[in-house]
Amino acid sequence: MPLYLQLLHTAFATELSVLTPIVLLLLVVGFATSFLQAALQIEDATFALLPKTIAMIFITLSGGLGLLGGLQRLATHFIQYAPELVHRAWS
Secondary structure (H helix, E strand, C coil), X not given: CCHHHHHHHHHHHHHHHHHHHHHHHHHHHHHHHHHHHHHXXXXXXXXXXXXXXXXXXXXXXXXXXXXXXXXXXXXXXXXXXXXXXXXXXXX
């Protein structure tokens, strides 16, 4: 497999592994909020938005639940192979 395809595969795998916990957390918060709204028959739009906003603030303050470390490893991987990609014949 060519190097550029390996790097593309690594980028997609890193993206998936980094974003999955964030999306799952927001999904759980959204379902819990929706369930609570349905159970208590609350129709306020602010009630639906506030828990998700608080969850996003928590994710941001905690460093993205590993987001920064994953992106740092990806950047290090790309920088490591940059000279080989630059000097490669693309034809």
